[in-house]
Amino acid sequence: MTLPNGLTPETARAAAERAYELDRRHVFHSWSAQAHLDPMTISAAQGCYVWDGEGNRLLDFSSQMVNTNIGHQHPKVVAAVQQQAAKLCTVAPPHVNDARSEAARLIAERTPGELNKIFFTNGGAEAIEHAVRLARLHTGRYKVLTRYRSYHGGTETAINLTGDPRRWPNDHGNSGVVHFFGPFLYRTQFHATNETEEAERALAHLEQTIVFEGPSTIAAIVLESIPGTAGIMIPPPGYMAGVRALCDKYGILFIADEVMSGFGRTGKWFAIEHFEGVVPDLLTFAKGVNSGYVPLGGVAISPAVAATFDDRPYPGGLTYSGHPLATAAAVATINAMADEHLIENAAEIGDRVLRPGLRELAAHHPSIGEVRGTGVFWALELVRDRATREPLAPYGGTSPAMTEVVAAARAAGLLMFVNFNRLHVVPPCIVGEAEAKEGLAILDRVLTVADQHTS
Numbered sequence: 001m002t003l004p005n006g007l008t009p010e011t012a013r014a015a016a017e018r019a020y021e022l023d024r025r026h027v028f029h030s031w032s033a034q035a036h037l038d039p040m041t042i043s044a045a046q047g048c049y050v051w052d053g054e055g056n057r058l059l060d061f062s063s064q065m066v067n068t069n070i071g072h073q074h075p076k077v078v079a080a081v082q083q084q085a086a087k088l089c090t091v092a093p094p095h096v097n098d099a100r101s102e103a104a105r106l107i108a109e110r111t112p113g114e115l116n117k118i119f120f121t122n123g124g125a126e127a128i129e130h131a132v133r134l135a136r137l138h139t140g141r142y143k144v145l146t147r148y149r150s151y152h153g154g155t156e157t158a159i160n161l162t163g164d165p166r167r168w169p170n171d172h173g174n175s176g177v178v179h180f181f182g183p184f185l186y187r188t189q190f191h192a193t194n195e196t197e198e199a200e201r202a203l204a205h206l207e208q209t210i211v212f213e214g215p216s217t218i219a220a221i222v223l224e225s226i227p228g229t230a231g232i233m234i235p236p237p238g239y240m241a242g243v244r245a246l247c248d249k250y251g252i253l254f255i256a257d258e259v260m261s262g263f264g265r266t267g268k269w270f271a272i273e274h275f276e277g278v279v280p281d282l283l284t285f286a287k288g289v290n291s292g293y294v295p296l297g298g299v300a301i302s303p304a305v306a307a308t309f310d311d312r313p314y315p316g317g318l319t320y321s322g323h324p325l326a327t328a329a330a331v332a333t334i335n336a337m338a339d340e341h342l343i344e345n346a347a348e349i350g351d352r353v354l355r356p357g358l359r360e361l362a363a364h365h366p367s368i369g370e371v372r373g374t375g376v377f378w379a380l381e382l383v384r385d386r387a388t389r390e391p392l393a394p395y396g397g398t399s400p401a402m403t404e405v406v407a408a409a410r411a412a413g414l415l416m417f418v419n420f421n422r423l424h425v426v427p428p429c430i431v432g433e434a435e436a437k438e439g440l441a442i443l444d445r446v447l448t449v450a451d452q453h454t455s
């Protein structure tokens with residue numbers, strides 16, 4: 001049987017072998033000790049599935065880096081990139097380009113409030129860099145506050161904002177970032193017993209941090225609307241509105257990082273819509289904006305912040321800001337997501353299939369400490385002991401148990417997003433009921449491996 005891209009299993013295998021050999025010789029991979037890598041080759045992809053170098057089909061419940069919200073090889077997005085390439089491949093940022101203009105309109109139409117000006121970048125980390133720069137220049141202040149248990153990207157400011165151990169080797173104490181604890185009831189820092197207490201106490205802790213750091217020194221608070229890589233912890237009711245109120249009280253800008261949570265992932269265009277009435281001053285996006293078919297990110301900017309640069313030049317730019325191939329892919333992606341009701345599908349599959357299905361798994365797998373999420377954005381917190389909540393891998397690391405679980409998933413044909421002791425169930429927004437159930441059935445088998453490591 002040929003692969004969806006027309007390769008025969010034999011040609012695919014030969015190409016994969018060559019690609020693997022060259023990769024190991026010449027490619028330097030992200031976040032990794034290079035000598036210890038054994039990366040998986042992907043030869044083809046279609047919809048919710050990928051094919052590895054041996055021609056095995058796997059259900060892609062990782063959406064790669066949680067970015068293929070529209071699934072792999074969506075024909076309308078592929079065609080849009082092809083047509084744009086034939087029409088006009090590249091244009092410098094100072095010139096007007098129809099793909100960029102239309103992408104900006106479609107994004108501005110969907111962002112909350114009046115975030116109507118879009119600055120395009122090549123990805124999420126650059127979006128964060130520019131959001132922070134905009135905030136610092138607008139307020140004339142330098143410090144930026146963000147939570148532990150967060151991820152904001154790999155560039156200098158973004159990695160210093162990041163509240164996970166990948167920051168440590170990049171943090172020289174001079175970034176101007178201060179971390180605080182956000183709400184996370186399952187591992188509460190506030191001895192809370194319910195969500196109301198968690199929200200109230202987390203807000204009191206944040207206000208204390210602001211007061212002790214000096215409100216007049218703080219440019220912005222940066223928060224993922226729903227933290228992704230760090231564990232898909234949905235902020236409890238009242239928390240995000242409380243952060244907005246604190247920002248207003250102290251003249252601080254609110255930056256919502258929607259790089260992972262945006263464009264349908266949570267069953268809404270943006271996760272911030274789950275918190276009624278909360279509108280950030282700046283909103284960063286990437287990934288789902290065009291499902292990563294061509295690199296693209298950006299910042300949506302409020303009228304007040306934009307006005308700061310009406311008569312004063314904004315000191316920042318990129319050769320590929322609003323690149324035609326990337327923005328044409330965004331136009332096609334956003335239109336297809338709207339036409340095919342993919343946001344609604346993500347919400348419905350989350351409510352009708354994934355939430356009950358994952359809870360059912362938790363009912364008979366002692367290794368599941370907690371199930372959290374919404375839409376097609378779910379985390380399983382794996383533990384050795386439900387009573388003590390001891391994680392199956394330590395914070396910031398992995399364990400033989402987690403390695404076994406991930407290997408079992410892959411052998412059973414399921415690709416997952418994994419972080420420390422968590423499995424993230426993050427299929428594309430196009431996922432159908434049958435595929436969601438297929439993934440849950442594989443997980444059911446895989447979790448018996450995790451159960452063997454419980455006490």
Ligand SMILES: Cc1ncc(COP(=O)(O)O)c(C=O)c1O
Nearest residue numbers: 123124125151152153259260286
């Ligand atoms: C919330 C969040 N912000 C920023 C980034 C960085 O985006 P990129 O990898 O495109 O630079 C990520 C990437 O995973 C993310 O999840």
